Amino acid sequence: MNKSVIATATVLAIGLATSAYAKGATGTIASIDKKGDSFTLSDGKTFALPENIEVETLKVGEKVTVTYSTKAGKMEASAVQPAQ
Template sequence: MKKSAIAAAMIFAAVSSTGAFAKAATGTIASVDKKGDSITLSDGKTFTLPEGIEAETLKVGEKVVVTYSTKAGKLAASSIKPAK
């Protein structure tokens, strides 16, 4: 019984930690929410912007690569760079 509890705890830890890893998305900015500090790409994904990335510097129609992680069910950008 003790082994199954340990195995279950390890599986739970592995599954719950996968959201912490950074991912990347490439797309075109469809909208910029300056008040909400977020952007939405043309595929519908909305990313909240961290301190240091100002919404005013981003433009609709700009092709970007967004590095992000999922926090509390929301997509949180950690960096936004022009796509090549």
């Protein structure tokens, strides 16, 4: 029983640590780079898009909430949703 408690605690700790690296930002899309698969918010933050998010679904002037992580100094979006 002790082993299962330790295993469960380890899995929870890893899950919480992983989610701690995800960050969020809300803003208005100022520009879209279709060739570079990225977009920039009006505050100057630029986010690269993964293959599962199509740049064509975004529109300049749209207010969005971005979930992202930073990899090699680059902000990479994992989700982009309309802001409320």
